[in-house]
Amino acid sequence: NAGVTQTPKFRILKIGQSMTLQCAQDMNHNYMYWYRQDPGMGLKLIYYSVGAGITDKGEVPNGYNVSRSTTEDFPLRLELAAPSQTSVYFCASKDKRAGEQYFGPGTRLTVT
Amino acid sequence: GESVGLHLPTLSVQEGDNSIINCAYSNSASDYFIWYKQESGKGPQFIIDIRSNMDKRQGQRVTVLLNKTVKHLSLQIAATQPGDSAVYFCAETGNQFYFGTGTSLTVIP
Numbered sequence: 593n594a595g596v597t598q599t600p601k602f603r604i605l606k607i608g609q610s611m612t613l614q615c616a617q618d619m620n621h622n623y624m625y626w627y628r629q630d631p632g633m634g635l636k637l638i639y640y641s642v643g644a645g646i647t648d649k650g651e652v653p654n655g656y657n658v659s660r661s662t663t664e665d666f667p668l669r670l671e672l673a674a675p676s677q678t679s680v681y682f683c684a685s686k687d688k689r690a691g692e693q694y695f696g697p698g699t700r701l702t703v704t
Numbered sequence: 705g706e707s708v709g710l711h712l713p714t715l716s717v718q719e720g721d722n723s724i725i726n727c728a729y730s731n732s733a734s735d736y737f738i739w740y741k742q743e744s745g746k747g748p749q750f751i752i753d754i755r756s757n758m759d760k761r762q763g764q765r766v767t768v769l770l771n772k773t774v775k776h777l778s779l780q781i782a783a784t785q786p787g788d789s790a791v792y793f794c795a796e797t798g799n800q801f802y803f804g805t806g807t808s809l810t811v812i813p
Contacts, residue, residue: 625801627803634806635801636803637802650800691738691753696747698745
């Protein structure tokens with residue numbers, strides 16, 4: 593199993609540009625999550641999904657959108673990039689019967 | 705909202721000594737807690753978890769203690785090794801996960 597994969601690893605965006613961060617998992621997990629991690633800080637939940645077709649907001653959803661059309665994929669969309677969105681983004685998944693989340697390697701995003 | 709915090713942002717220990725990392729949480733209804741380890745440039749990795757109906761759980765070289773009375777949990781690492789150097793996060797969870805800010809552990813050879 594590849595586990596949780598994220599692309600790209602790094603990206604630089606100009607203010608106002610849009611992009612989609614990709615996340616995929618091959619463990620057939622129902623639950624998937626997007627977090628952001630600012631320097632020296634813990635993870636903040638952006639959005640999560642408990643299954644295909646179902647998404648919900650986390651602590652810091654403003655400026656982001658998600659979709660979950662399949663169990664495997666959970667892309668995160670930034671429509672109008674702002675410097676405040678400079679961060680490292682982590683995707684995670686877990687089985688609905690278990691507590692442990694499995695994290696991807698992260699995407700480092702810089703908005704200038 | 706939820707609040708999960710750690711007592712110390714950094715901790716340095718000598719190789720071979722035991723490490724103790726502390727965490728406080730605010731929601732007395734939280735029923736599940738996880739400790740994660742994050743190495744530089746990587747995503748968090750599960751270490752150990754504990755449910756609120758327990759006060760202690762042991763893994764390989766790690767022990768988590770939960771004190772619900774004061775809403776505090778700790779992670780103990782026995783015989784700390786250089787490979788244990790990382791940032792450690794506690795997280796509490798219901799539907800969502802709430803992470804603390806992390807403690808950076810440095811192991812001195």
